[in-house]
Amino acid sequence: MRIAVLAGNITNYIQKRLLEGIVKYVEEKNISIDVFSCNGDMYEQSEYGIGELQIYNLPDLTQYDGIIYAKDMIHNVQIADELTQRIKDSGIPTVSIESYNSGMSVFYVDNREAMKMMVSHLIEVHGVKSICYLSGPKENQESIERLNGAIDAVREHGLMLDDDHIYYGNFMSDSGERLIGHLVKSGVSMPDAIICANDEMALGAYIELCRHGIRVGNDIRLTGYGNFSSSANLIPALTTVEKPQWQIGYEACKSLVEKEPICVRKFKVKYCYRGSCGCTEHREDNIAEIQMKSVQQELEEAITIEQNKFMVSDLSNCENLQDFFEYLMKCIVQMNFSFLYLCLCEEAIPSNNLEYGYRLGTDYSQRAYIPIAYEKGTFEEYPYFSCKEILPEECRKKIGTEVCIVMPIHFRRNCLGYVVVCGSKWWLDMSHFSNWLMNISNTLENIYRQNELKRLVKKLSNVWMLDSLTQVYNRAGFFHFADGMIEECKKDGVPIGIFFADINKLKQVNDGYGHEEGDFYIRSVASHIGKLKKKEQLLMRYGGDEFVVVGKIIRGNEFDELTENLNSKLEECRRKNDKIYEMSVSVGFKSAVITENIKIDSLIEEADREMYKMKKEWRDRK
Numbered sequence: 001m002r003i004a005v006l007a008g009n010i011t012n013y014i015q016k017r018l019l020e021g022i023v024k025y026v027e028e029k030n031i032s033i034d035v036f037s038c039n040g041d042m043y044e045q046s047e048y049g050i051g052e053l054q055i056y057n058l059p060d061l062t063q064y065d066g067i068i069y070a071k072d073m074i075h076n077v078q079i080a081d082e083l084t085q086r087i088k089d090s091g092i093p094t095v096s097i098e099s100y101n102s103g104m105s106v107f108y109v110d111n112r113e114a115m116k117m118m119v120s121h122l123i124e125v126h127g128v129k130s131i132c133y134l135s136g137p138k139e140n141q142e143s144i145e146r147l148n149g150a151i152d153a154v155r156e157h158g159l160m161l162d163d164d165h166i167y168y169g170n171f172m173s174d175s176g177e178r179l180i181g182h183l184v185k186s187g188v189s190m191p192d193a194i195i196c197a198n199d200e201m202a203l204g205a206y207i208e209l210c211r212h213g214i215r216v217g218n219d220i221r222l223t224g225y226g227n228f229s230s231s232a233n234l235i236p237a238l239t240t241v242e243k244p245q246w247q248i249g250y251e252a253c254k255s256l257v258e259k260e261p262i263c264v265r266k267f268k269v270k271y272c273y274r275g276s277c278g279c280t281e282h283r284e285d286n287i288a289e290i291q292m293k294s295v296q297q298e299l300e301e302a303i304t305i306e307q308n309k310f311m312v313s314d315l316s317n318c319e320n321l322q323d324f325f326e327y328l329m330k331c332i333v334q335m336n337f338s339f340l341y342l343c344l345c346e347e348a349i350p351s352n353n354l355e356y357g358y359r360l361g362t363d364y365s366q367r368a369y370i371p372i373a374y375e376k377g378t379f380e381e382y383p384y385f386s387c388k389e390i391l392p393e394e395c396r397k398k399i400g401t402e403v404c405i406v407m408p409i410h411f412r413r414n415c416l417g418y419v420v421v422c423g424s425k426w427w428l429d430m431s432h433f434s435n436w437l438m439n440i441s442n443t444l445e446n447i448y449r450q451n452e453l454k455r456l457v458k459k460l461s462n463v464w465m466l467d468s469l470t471q472v473y474n475r476a477g478f479f480h481f482a483d484g485m486i487e488e489c490k491k492d493g494v495p496i497g498i499f500f501a502d503i504n505k506l507k508q509v510n511d512g513y514g515h516e517e518g519d520f521y522i523r524s525v526a527s528h529i530g531k532l533k534k535k536e537q538l539l540m541r542y543g544g545d546e547f548v549v550v551g552k553i554i555r556g557n558e559f560d561e562l563t564e565n566l567n568s569k570l571e572e573c574r575r576k577n578d579k580i581y582e583m584s585v586s587v588g589f590k591s592a593v594i595t596e597n598i599k600i601d602s603l604i605e606e607a608d609r610e611m612y613k614m615k616k617e618w619r620d621r622k
Contacts, residue, residue, distance in 0.1 A: 003256055004064040005035040006056060006083060008073030010405065011434065013199070013247055014229040015073055018097065021249025022068070023403050029257060033403045034059065034390055039434040040076065045334070051410035053079045053342035058364050058406065058418060060100060060388040061090040066256030068249075071099040072142045075171070093259070095252040105255060106264045107248050110141050114241050114269045115149030115195075118223055120293035121271070122193050126221060126278045129163055130191040134179050134201050136171045143171075146197045146225060164190070167199050176204025184212055194276070198238055199228040206276070222276045236275020243269055315443040319450065322442055323396035325371055332374045338423025338485070339399055341372040341391060342440075346384065353400055362413050372396075376423070391420055399423065407437055409606045467541040469519060478540035479509065482550055482600060485538065485542045489552055489594045497591040499549035499559045500607035501529065501566070502615060504584045506545040513581060520577075525585060528569045532562045548604055553591050563587055586615035 005022060007015050019035065026033055032404055036059055040052030051078055061067060067087055074080045084101055087094050089545060094104040098111070122128040136143030147166065154161040169175025183190060196202035202224030205558050209216055216222050217236040224231060227242035244267045251265070273279040301585075318324040332340055345365040370382035370391075375398055385392045390406060391399075404422040406416070419437060465477025473481070489496045505523055510518035522545070529547055530539055537551030537558070567584045572581040588611025590603050 001031040001065045001066060001257055002063070003031060003033050003066045004059055004061060005033060005068045005070075006059075006077065006087075006500075007035060007037045007068075007070045007075070009039050009434075010035070010037045011039070014226055014243065015070070016300075017243075018070065018244035018249040020405070021251075022253050023519075024246070025257075026401060026403055027352065029253075030394070030401050031253070032258060032399075032401060033253075034064075035403060035405045037405060038408055040079075047126055047412035049076075050413040052408055053412065054362055054364070054413075054415055055406065055408040055418065056083050057388065058387065060410075061086060061092055063388060064092055067092050067094040068097065068252045068256070069094055069101075069104070070097040071101070072097070072140055075137055075140060077139045079608075093256055094156075095255055097248060097252065103262070105260070105262050106448040107252050107255075107267065108265070109243050109248075109267050109269050111145035111151065111198060112149035114271075115146040115225065116147075116153040117271065118225070118239075118241055119150045119153035119195060120157070121273065122195070122221055122223070122277060123159065126193075128192040128221060129159065130184070130189075130193075131159070131165065132191040132194045133161060133166050133181070134175060134194065134196045134205065135166060135168050136201075137196040138168055140171075143197055150195055150379035169197070171198050171200060173200050173207075176201040176206070177208045179210035180205050180212065187502075190220055192212065193223070196222070196224050199224035199231050199238060202238055202240070203228070203230065203234075206238065208615040217275045217278055221278055224540065227270075227272055232272075232274070234276070237272075237281060239274045239277035239279065240272050241269050242272055254388040254590065298321030315439055316446075318447060321371075321447060324447060328372060328440065329374070329379055332372070337374060337421055338376055338403070339395075339404075339421065340372070341370050341382075341385075341395060341420040342372040342409070343368040343370050343391075343417045343420065344444075345387075356567065358417075362415060364415050368417055409437060409441050409444070411441050414445075416441060416444050441616055442473070462520070470523055470541055472526050472530060472547075473538060473540045475540065475542070478538055478548070479552075479600075481538055482594070484550065485550065486594055492552075493593070495553040495591045495593045496603070497551055497553040497559055497589065498600075498603045498607040499533075499551075499562060500542075500588040500590075500604065500611045501547045501549075501585040502587075502611050504586060505582060505613070509581050517579075517581070519581075521583060522585065524570065524573050528566060528573065529562065532565055532569065534558060542604070546608075548607070550600070559589055563589065570580045586611050588614060 005019070009015060010019060015037070022033060022035075027245055036055050038052040040049045040055075043357055053074075056074070056079060067090075069083075069087060071080050071084060074083070088101070088103055090445040094101075096104040096106050098106075098108045100106050111447035117380055119131070122131075131150070131154060133147065135147045138144075151161055167179050169179070179194070195204055196205060202222060206222060209222070211222065214220055222238065224238050224240040227240045231238040233239050249268055255263075275281045286310065314327055315324070318327055328342070346367040346369070347365050364387050366387060367384045368387050369384045373382055373395065382392050382395065391404070399422055400424040404420050406418055406420050409417045419440075420437045465480060466472060467474045485498065503521065506518060506521060509521050526539070526541065526547060529549060533539055533549050534551060537549050540548045540550075542548045549559070549562065566587070570583040570585065574581075588607045588609065590610055592598055
């Protein structure tokens with residue numbers, strides 16, 4: 001059985017707990033799980049956020065036997081609504097987490113009732129009279145339910161919670177920091193309690209209160225929601241509500257595997273009354289243990305930050321995809337992955353080192369390929385496959401019944417591909433993986449841009465140095481490279497040879513058959529001279545109907561083949577293309593040892609005169 005999990009940012013503690021329950025069930029049963037997640041909620045209004053959120057458009061939901069959908073953890077309302085409709089259209093059995101959607105089972109906790117109980121505790125036990133409430137996003141369903149629960153409790157106790165005391169955040173810590181900064185700067189009296197719709201915002205508020213010398217649990221009550229792991233490590237610890245996300249994840253998986261009918265299941269929360277609301281704490285761990293955990297966490301954070309810094313520095317030295325892939329493989333070996341697959345969109349792969357052209361869009365391509373596949377200590381490479389598969393079947397067989405985490409690779413809104421990691425619980429502890437992915441994305445884009453710049457420089461150089469009709473050197477390009485050849489001839493003491501060709505009767509072809517035929521004639525002459533000359537010789541379109549070839553004379557016969565065969569090749573070309581006009585050239589040749597008194601312009605003129613002698617003989621024969 002194959003299940004898709006559509007979740008928000010997996011570095012979020014609530015999401016981690018949900019996935020822990022799912023992983024536990026997977027370890028007990030023979031099923032396959034693909035978790036589609038991203039870090040888009042932090043940047044949802046930006047170009048980067050748009051690129052992150054596109055991961056939810058990647059899976060073909062009809063390829064799965066069941067779906068676990070954490071809609072309220074995807075804070076972008078438009079994306080969440082579109083995804084909801086796609087799930088409904090797929091007809092695949094779905095368990096919706098915390099969100100009511102027709103045709104889906106719903107596993108939930110009563111957020112409204114839980115927040116009502118928390119606020120009632122503050123009023124009844126701690127005598128709170130004035131409250132400031134920090135909500136999550138206005139459109140988020142869980143956010144709405146928790147706010148309504150707080151309003152219910154306040155009203156039931158005859159107090160007020162008007163709009164002036166309700167603030168809206170983004171579920172991130174910076175919302176809590178900004179709220180406290182606003183309250184302090186406003187000069188109004190602090191409320192008795194600040195109630196936050198989740199722990200992360202509460203932690204931001206906690207830190208900012210301490211910075212301003214306001215004692216949490218004494219001067220002001222503070223509560224959160226979610227019971228993040230760090231909430232209990234504070235002194236005093238944060239009062240909060242613990243949701244049974246582990247149990248919900250486990251039971252959601254079980255429900256899909258056992259094909260239970262559509263149902264609505266309510267799960268109980270746990271109230272964690274601690275020192276931040278004024279309750280007496282009975283801690284199992286002591287202050288020394290808390291400090292040690294904090295130091296260990298800081299050290300781990302510092303190590304990870306340094307690793308990311310070194311990665312950014314090293315990746316900046318990658319000039320091409322091969323350098324990038326080789327460096328990335330070294331990084332992967334050092335990380336705790338069992339399986340990692342770098343899947344790049346077909347449009348994101350230059351067909352050679354000088355082609356890119358920004359063909360990318362906000363949608364994933366039909367096909368992807370895997371330049372790096374890390375499989376339990378070995379590296380493989382897989383050819384193109386359909387993105388609908390997420391991974392080729394061969395990879396699936398190697399992974400077996402493991403949880404696959406699928407996250408986006410992109411630059412701003414442009415999709416580059418995605419990464420699949422599995423067989424390890426690294427994501428339960430590693431909060432910096434999104435930065436790791438961002439480094440990969442930025443490096444890929446930098447390489448593509450460098451290649452694009454090289455391509456454009458080459459194109460500009462060609463415009464400057466190449467004749468537009470024949471794509472051989474014009475005078476500027478010819479003399480740019482001829483100077484080096486002249487210096488080599490001087491240094492080596494060898495002669496330089498000049499081959500001069502003039503197209504016969506080009507004017508008559510233009511006048512009688514049109515300039516398109518004249519252009520064909522000119523291109524044909526240039527093409528055959530280019531094929532017959534030696535690689536190291538230089539070819540230039542000298543005038544409208546004149547071509548010059550320059551090269552070293554080492555053996556004395558460097559231009560013999562060109563002289564002998566050119567007209568016969570042009571005759572073959574005339575017959576092959578059914579041209580009724582004659583195709584031929586008159587040629588002249590001149591060679592000399594380069595000295596200070598001899599210039600290449602003079603030699604070209606002498607070769608031109610030799611050519612006219614031949615042309616006169618050709619005309620006399622006519």
